[in-house]
Amino acid sequence: MTPNRRKRLYLVLGIVAGVAIAGGLALQAFRNNVTFFFDPTQVVAGEVAEGKRFRLGGMVKAGSVQRTSGSLETRFVVTDFKHDVSVRFDKVLPDLFKENSGVVAHGRIDAAGVFVADEVLAKHDENYMPPEVTRSLKRGESRLGMDEPSASTQSAQP
Amino acid sequence: MTPELGLFAMILALLLAVYQTVAGLLGPWRGHTRLTEAVIPAAITQFLMLAVAFACLVWSFVHNDFSVRMVAAHSNSALPVYYRVAASWGNHEGSMLFWILVLSAWTVAVALLSRSLPRSFASRVLGVLGFISVGSLLFSLVTSNPFLRLQPAPPDGIDLNPLLQDFGLTVHPPMLYLGYVGFSVAFAFACAAMIEGRVDQAWARWARPWTTVAWMFLTVGIALGSWWAYYELGWGGWWAWDPSENSILMPWLLGTALIHSLAVTDKRGLFKSWTLLMAIMSFSFCLLATFMVRSGLLTSVHSFAADPGRGVFVLVFLALVIGGALSLYTWRAPLLRSQAGFDLTSRESFLLFNNILLVIATAVVFGGTIAPLLVDALGLGTISVGAPYFNPTFLVPMLPLLALVSLGLFAHWKRGGLSGSQRKIFGTLALALVLGVAMMLGVYGDRSVLGPLGVMLGLWIVLSSLSDPIDRLRRRLSLPPAVVGMTLAHVGLGVMVVGITTMESRMLEQDVALRPGEQAQLGEYTFRFDGVREAEGPNYDALQATVVVTRDGKPVGTMQPERRAYWVSQQSLAEAARDVSWRRDLLVTLGESLGGESWSLRLQVRPLMRWVWLGAALMALGGLVATLDKRYRKAVAVAREAAATPAAATARAATKIAVQKS
Numbered sequence: 001m002t003p004n005r006r007k008r009l010y011l012v013l014g015i016v017a018g019v020a021i022a023g024g025l026a027l028q029a030f031r032n033n034v035t036f037f038f039d040p041t042q043v044v045a046g047e048v049a050e051g052k053r054f055r056l057g058g059m060v061k062a063g064s065v066q067r068t069s070g071s072l073e074t075r076f077v078v079t080d081f082k083h084d085v086s087v088r089f090d091k092v093l094p095d096l097f098k099e100n101s102g103v104v105a106h107g108r109i110d111a112a113g114v115f116v117a118d119e120v121l122a123k124h125d126e127n128y129m130p131p132e133v134t135r136s137l138k139r140g141e142s143r144l145g146m147d148e149p150s151a152s153t154q155s156a157q158p
Numbered sequence: 159m160t161p162e163l164g165l166f167a168m169i170l171a172l173l174l175a176v177y178q179t180v181a182g183l184l185g186p187w188r189g190h191t192r193l194t195e196a197v198i199p200a201a202i203t204q205f206l207m208l209a210v211a212f213a214c215l216v217w218s219f220v221h222n223d224f225s226v227r228m229v230a231a232h233s234n235s236a237l238p239v240y241y242r243v244a245a246s247w248g249n250h251e252g253s254m255l256f257w258i259l260v261l262s263a264w265t266v267a268v269a270l271l272s273r274s275l276p277r278s279f280a281s282r283v284l285g286v287l288g289f290i291s292v293g294s295l296l297f298s299l300v301t302s303n304p305f306l307r308l309q310p311a312p313p314d315g316i317d318l319n320p321l322l323q324d325f326g327l328t329v330h331p332p333m334l335y336l337g338y339v340g341f342s343v344a345f346a347f348a349c350a351a352m353i354e355g356r357v358d359q360a361w362a363r364w365a366r367p368w369t370t371v372a373w374m375f376l377t378v379g380i381a382l383g384s385w386w387a388y389y390e391l392g393w394g395g396w397w398a399w400d401p402s403e404n405s406i407l408m409p410w411l412l413g414t415a416l417i418h419s420l421a422v423t424d425k426r427g428l429f430k431s432w433t434l435l436m437a438i439m440s441f442s443f444c445l446l447a448t449f450m451v452r453s454g455l456l457t458s459v460h461s462f463a464a465d466p467g468r469g470v471f472v473l474v475f476l477a478l479v480i481g482g483a484l485s486l487y488t489w490r491a492p493l494l495r496s497q498a499g500f501d502l503t504s505r506e507s508f509l510l511f512n513n514i515l516l517v518i519a520t521a522v523v524f525g526g527t528i529a530p531l532l533v534d535a536l537g538l539g540t541i542s543v544g545a546p547y548f549n550p551t552f553l554v555p556m557l558p559l560l561a562l563v564s565l566g567l568f569a570h571w572k573r574g575g576l577s578g579s580q581r582k583i584f585g586t587l588a589l590a591l592v593l594g595v596a597m598m599l600g601v602y603g604d605r606s607v608l609g610p611l612g613v614m615l616g617l618w619i620v621l622s623s624l625s626d627p628i629d630r631l632r633r634r635l636s637l638p639p640a641v642v643g644m645t646l647a648h649v650g651l652g653v654m655v656v657g658i659t660t661m662e663s664r665m666l667e668q669d670v671a672l673r674p675g676e677q678a679q680l681g682e683y684t685f686r687f688d689g690v691r692e693a694e695g696p697n698y699d700a701l702q703a704t705v706v707v708t709r710d711g712k713p714v715g716t717m718q719p720e721r722r723a724y725w726v727s728q729q730s731l732a733e734a735a736r737d738v739s740w741r742r743d744l745l746v747t748l749g750e751s752l753g754g755e756s757w758s759l760r761l762q763v764r765p766l767m768r769w770v771w772l773g774a775a776l777m778a779l780g781g782l783v784a785t786l787d788k789r790y791r792k793a794v795a796v797a798r799e800a801a802a803t804p805a806a807a808t809a810r811a812a813t814k815i816a817v818q819k820s
Contacts, residue, residue, distance in 0.1 A: 007502055015514060022518050026525060026551045033546035034529070036539050055542060069753035072671045091669045092749035092758045095731050 035106065040083040048109065056085060056115055057104040065099055078103060078115070089117040096122035161226050161305040164214025168255070168299060171207035171262070174200050175291040178265075182285025183353075186278035194281045198269045201284055204291070205262040212246075212259045215304055219246045225311035228252055228304050234317035234726045236697045244328040245318045251304035253331060257448060258294045260332075260339045265291070268343055268368070275364060282350035283343075290342055293475045301468040317726035320698075326386025334379030334406065338444040340372020341413060345441035348434045349483055352490040357434065362424035365437070367785040369420060370643075373413045374781035380406050381774035388767075389734060396770065399548040404527040405447035408520050412440035415516040418509045426571060428498060428506060431491040432513065438487060442480045443520075449476065501574025508566030515562075518555040523548070560615040560655060563648065564622035582625055590618035602664045602765065612659030619652030643784025647777045654773025660766040667763075669749070673756045680761045683744065684708045690748070690757060698722040700733075703748045703757065707737060719748040719759070743767035 037055045038048055048054055056078055064077035073090045076099075087105055097103060097120060107117035178200045185194035215228070219242045224230040232249045233242050247256040265287045272280050298304070347365040351357045383406070388396040397403060416436040422429045449472040500506040526543040533541050564586065568579035576583065594614030602609075623645050630637050670678045674689035688704040700720040707714040717735035724731065737744040742765045749758030 011502065011507075018514070019518065022522070022554050025554050026522050029547050029551045030526070030529065030543070034541045034543055036541050067752055070671060070673070070756040071752065072669055072758055092747070092760045096729070098730075 037104075039080045040078055040085045041080055043085050043109070043115075044083040051108060053106065053108050055104055055106050056087070056117075057102070058085075060097070060099050060101060060103050062099045078105065085115050086113075087115045087117050087120075089120055091118075091120075093120060094122045098122075160214045160217050160221075161223070161307065164211040164218075165303065165305040167207045167211040167214065168295065168305075171204045171211065171258075172292065172295040172299065174204035174207065175288050175295055178204065178288030179285050179292055182281045182283075182288050185285075186281050191277075194277060197281050197284050197288075201262070201265045201269045201288070205259075205266045208255075208259045208262045212255055215252055215255060216243055216246045218305075219243060222315070223311075224313070224315050225307050225309075226304075227306040227308050230308055230312050230315045232315070232318050234315040234697075236726055237315075237318055237323070238696050240328065241318055241323050245322075247331050248318055248322045248327055251298070251302040251306075253335075254294065254298045254302055255304050256331070257335050257339060258291060258298060260335045261287070261291055261294065261342060264336075264339055264343055268346075272364070279350055279354060282353055283346045286346035286349045287342060290346075290479065293479065297468075297471055297475060301471055314726075317724070320722070320724045320727060320729050320731050321390060323697075323724075324386065324390045326382060326390055330379060330382040330386055333375055333382055337372050337374075337376025337379045338409065338448055340368070340375055341409060341437075341441040341444045343368040343372065344416065344437045345483070348437035349486060352434060352483075352486045355490055355493055357423070357430045357494050359424055359427050362420050362433065363790060366417075366420050366424055367790045369413070369417055369437075370781045370785050373410075373417055374778045374785075376406070376410050376413060377774055377778040377781065380410060381771060381778070384774075385771055389736060396767075399526070399543075399545050401450075401527050401530075404523050404548075405443075405450055408523055408527075409440050409443040409447060411516050411520045411523070412436060412443055415513045415520075416440050418512050422506055422509050426498060426500070426506060428500070429510070429513075430494040431487075434487060434491065434494070436513070438480070438483045442476075442483070445476060445479060498572070500572050503569060503574035503576055505566060505569040505571050507574070508562055508569050511562050512559065512566065515555040515559040519552060519559070522551045522555065526551070557611075557615070560619065560651075563651070564618045567622045567626065567648065582622070586621040586625060587618055590614050590621055593617050598660075602660065606663060609659055609663035612663075613656050616652045616655030616657075616659065619655065620649050621652075623648035623652065638787055638789075639783050639785075640787035640789060643780045643782070643787070645780070646783060647780025650773045650776025650778075650780060652773075653769050653776060657766045657769025657773055661764050661770065665762065665764045667760070669758060669760050671752050671756050671758050673754070678759075678761060681763045682709055683714065683763060685746065685759075685761050687757065687759065690751075693720065695722065697726065698724045701748070703746075703759070705735070705746050705759070707744060714744070717744065717746045719746045721748045721750070738768060740768055741765065 035053055035055050036048075037057055040056070040058050042048070043056065058078040058080045061077040061079040061084060064075075064079075066075045067073070071090075072092070073088065074093060075086060075088050077084045077086055079085075087107075089105070101122065104121045105115065105117040106119040106121075107115055110116050178197055181190075181193040181200070182197045184190065185192075185197065217223075218226045218229050219233050220239060222229065222233065222235045222242075224233075228246075228249055228251055232252075233245045237245065246252045265284060268287065269280075269284060272283070275283075344365055347361070347368070351361050383403070384396050387398070416433065419429050419433045419436050423433045526547050529543050530541050533539060565576070565583065568583050569576055591614055594610050594617050598610040598613055627637060627641060627645050630641070666681045668678065668680050670685075672678060672687035674687060677684055677686040679685075684707065686706045686708070688706060690701050690703045693700040693702045700722045702718050702720045705717045705719065707717060715737045717737055719735040720733040722731045722733055723729070732747050732749070734745050734747040742763055745760075745762040745764065747760040747762075749760065752758055
């Protein structure tokens, strides 16, 4: 091999090795750090692997938000209008968090069956709904065989 | 009447864009000089039409014409007038029109400043830009007309999303769009060069300043967006690996690669086909980003499918632009073989590594951004990919990249071995090591590995960037803007790396519940909560808390975070209070009343937060300074001389020599 060829070979081998390592690490990181989304119906049906961190999405049930007076701890119920999941959270709630409005919480189910959230998002698109929640609600409607959008999803439209 | 006038102007602009495309591309091909000559006036008239159209939209917003759907959906009569103006680009339809206006502005700039380019080449560049304009105008007119009327008109509008009622919104999208769209110029230069089948150093020299300016705007746009998220969203997040953020980061990474690859093509005539590919890819990612974010594809597949017209149109247009350019590339690239070789440790090599690592970084971001879409499309569930994936994965290409920056700065063109630079390399490295460890251990008491490593790499970049200009000054050599710009940009990178690493590894954050008079301790700062009182803004009511901050008993400042309730949208929004210095940012955000007089507050201490913005500002400034270099204007002058009559050229050359001598 000419020196030039050899140099090029090293370069190409180096690049391939670099890309392979980066790709492998990325896949590894990906597998460990992806969080799945579930709605209350799926949670109640036991679709979530035990102890796994996931995202819970739905509506904050009207009248369900409870505070321990003077402390940060908040309890509320996330519903998809068929099943409910209780949530506990002990940080500052986001601005857009309110009853009867969409929410996505990150966390795990504890031994008592309560979803302990470490992050609560009330982030939404310009129609004031988290997209996954809109979809989950729509899916729920088709499960029930409803054609017309319910009042709750309609309020999401401008 | 005004909205209809705007729509009419848009349609006229579309016709002019069609002419610009056809004449710009056909003229040089068929040798019709008449056709070619009219391309520039067509581009200018098109810009005027689009300016009229956009002015009509702004007018409708300012005059509260709620019969226009956009105004009714995104504005309100109680909104202050400056936000009404900004609201005109704070929605999908208006921002598309703005995007097209910016594209047209870039086109006119190219038309006017590139008089010195060979005429057929300039005409082809304008033709390609015209094609992009046709596509976007059609998209806007067919699927997202900003001038649609509502019948009957509502009495008042729904209001602008309070998050967008901010100075950040006023400047962030225009800067971002200037950057996004600016890469269309590099793209058009690449396409025109491929059509002509000729890429040389002169070509790279023409394309360089345009690319650098676009990159500069993109840098400013991203930094402003991040800054806005940091202080307006109120919770201290400055980068969330959100799909819309990723979609801006990808063209920035590729654009950075393009700038460095162009430098090699310009200086050494190498990497020609790679440069073309980077020019195509960076603009493709700009287009992808604009349309994906704007059509909602990235936030949710659902909202995309909700308007199939938009989605299909976008896909067809993207396929035409990207597919067309890439086919042209596969056809032409084999013609562009570079002859010269270079050593493994030459500057060319380091710039090649730079490009490869930046492309890997882009791929990492792209993978994480697109995965939720793929998983969802395959029916495997709804997933989200966030910081836990991006943070470690992004570092994999970034750490070697940062380590190689300094070595690359010391390397020579063509010649390997880093000869004569070893002392400087080890000197700066040792200094960076000492400073980095001293800073992290001494000031912050950090015992981790990644924190000091990042700070050390950042400092090394700063020191080695300064090495060349200091050397030049000492030897009383000239300091051309190109060198100053490069130095500024690299120092900016280093400063940003130091800022990000320190801030991310040493920041403190705590959510607390406090009664008036109570206090909380965070790091060396004491926050005393003095209660909440009512206040009123132009279109909102607010609850304002008073928090007195002290450090070792000495007063630092009084912070007044607010919680605002906007009258029209009934949205409640936290407005964080900041106390800012070069050492740290203090952030206090007011949560809600917890009963029994107690309130929730989030307290944050973020060391060196300012350095992140300073780094971005230095990078952008570096880009600006580098474009001022005489080399680019000299290239223009030479081309101009070649075009002029030989006699005049000789005369001018003679004068120039005389001037240079004196």
